[in-house]
Amino acid sequence: MAQGAAVHSGLARAVDHALELASRGDGIAREDAQLLIESADTSELCAIASALRDGSKGRIVSYSRKVFIPLTHLCRDYCGYCTFRADPKPGVAAYMTPDEVLAVAEAGAQAGCKEALFSLGDQPEQIFSQAGEFLRRFGFSRTLEYLAAMAELVLHKTGLLPHSNPGLMPAEDMARLKRSNVSLGLMLESTSLRLRAKGAAHWRAPDKAPALRLRTIEEAGRQRIAFTTGILIGIGETPAERVDSLFAIAALHHRYGHIQEVLVQPFRAKPDIRMARANDPSVEDLQRTIAVARIIMPELNIQSPPNLVRDDFPDLLTAGINDFGGISPVTKDFINPEAAWPQIAALQQRTASCGFELRERLAIYPEFARQGEFIDAAMAAPLQAQLGPDFYARTQ
Numbered sequence: 001m002a003q004g005a006a007v008h009s010g011l012a013r014a015v016d017h018a019l020e021l022a023s024r025g026d027g028i029a030r031e032d033a034q035l036l037i038e039s040a041d042t043s044e045l046c047a048i049a050s051a052l053r054d055g056s057k058g059r060i061v062s063y064s065r066k067v068f069i070p071l072t073h074l075c076r077d078y079c080g081y082c083t084f085r086a087d088p089k090p091g092v093a094a095y096m097t098p099d100e101v102l103a104v105a106e107a108g109a110q111a112g113c114k115e116a117l118f119s120l121g122d123q124p125e126q127i128f129s130q131a132g133e134f135l136r137r138f139g140f141s142r143t144l145e146y147l148a149a150m151a152e153l154v155l156h157k158t159g160l161l162p163h164s165n166p167g168l169m170p171a172e173d174m175a176r177l178k179r180s181n182v183s184l185g186l187m188l189e190s191t192s193l194r195l196r197a198k199g200a201a202h203w204r205a206p207d208k209a210p211a212l213r214l215r216t217i218e219e220a221g222r223q224r225i226a227f228t229t230g231i232l233i234g235i236g237e238t239p240a241e242r243v244d245s246l247f248a249i250a251a252l253h254h255r256y257g258h259i260q261e262v263l264v265q266p267f268r269a270k271p272d273i274r275m276a277r278a279n280d281p282s283v284e285d286l287q288r289t290i291a292v293a294r295i296i297m298p299e300l301n302i303q304s305p306p307n308l309v310r311d312d313f314p315d316l317l318t319a320g321i322n323d324f325g326g327i328s329p330v331t332k333d334f335i336n337p338e339a340a341w342p343q344i345a346a347l348q349q350r351t352a353s354c355g356f357e358l359r360e361r362l363a364i365y366p367e368f369a370r371q372g373e374f375i376d377a378a379m380a381a382p383l384q385a386q387l388g389p390d391f392y393a394r395t396q
Contacts, residue, residue, distance in 0.1 A: 022295040037239045037292045049291035049320030052298040057322040062361040066115035066326035067108025075121025077205035080274035094134040105154040111329045115363040116160040122167030122207040144173040151180040163363035179378045182364040185228035192241040201235040221256025226368040230263025234281035260365045261301045264290045287319035294320035366391035
């Protein structure tokens with residue numbers, strides 16, 4: 001019994017020491033981060049994360065008014081948690097046509113959106129003949145070529161600023177996409193190799209190999225592309241593996257300085273997925289992960305989607321986020337279609353009641369919009385048309 005008390009006392013001292021180190025805002029060692037995510041008191045953890053957020057970001061919380069363009073639901077990956085992907089179906093086009101893409105973008109522009117978020121499956125032409133047939137009919141051989149052309153179409157016809165999340169991207173495709181996108185994104189999700197085992201979340205998902213995803217994120221850094229990435233929690237990873245994933249992101253940012261946003265996104269179970277019986281992470285679990293992400297990367301923009309916690313989104317602020325991500329007044333969340341976006345007016349009111357100012361940003365964060373190296377010459381004029389004087393979204 002005395003031995004057990006001594007162990008408990010030793011753990012408490014170690015946690016207190018880790019909290020003290022975290023409060024200094026200089027980052028934290030991996031071992032201390034694991035100790036915090038596993039053993040720290042949630043309220044203490046969130047208090048430190050909130051103080052770090054206030055110190056680096058102030059009391060502004062941002063969001064992007066976007067239109068969601070699901071260019072194709074076809075995907076060669078079969079992740080255990082995904083309802084976005086689909087196999088070919090009779091009578092269903094493999095991709096959105098240019099006219100369909102433009103119609104959605106124009107509706108977004110009329111509703112005051114400034115971001116066109118392109119989401120799509122990863123390299124479906126590799127396994128589906130229907131994908132290849134569609135692409136050839138429109139004069140393309142690969143999905144990433146078609147994506148670049150559609151981003152250029154939307155940019156030039158509507159003035160919306162594209163942000164694309166197409167999965168893995170070779171260097172040459174990223175270079176072309178930079179000419180029509182103000183930022184790009186790829187969720188790391190997790191560095192855990194266990195999740196690729198048979199029956200696990202990333203089984204039968206060749207594009208979810210951590211090394212490949214880290215390579216894409218690193219290439220974005222080499223090309224000076226403002227980049228969004230993050231982790232998906234509740235898909236079978238351990239708290240220690242979440243920490244490993246966050247440190248992998250931090251290491252790339254410290255090397256290249258290009259990570260504009262880190263998402264901490266919770267898994268949500270749905271009926272028609274392989275992981276339908278898996279448990280959703282609790283709001284407290286999400287808070288703890290957000291707080292540790294803030295402690296590891298105190299200067300970065302940390303985001304978590306408000307629609308995935310329903311009415312509990314003020315708890316995300318408590319945990320240290322400074323951004324709610326993209327919110328659409330036009331299109332649903334095609335990744336989590338059961339989770340409706342909050343009304344922007346309601347989000348603004350509740351954010352203000354928590355002592356924060358809600359600001360609309362663009363698909364590129366203000367600190368990156370200030371730096372010309374992250375903006376291709378072809379994007380300079382379209383970006384300037386949407387920028388306000390303080391590099392948030394223009395309001396008039």
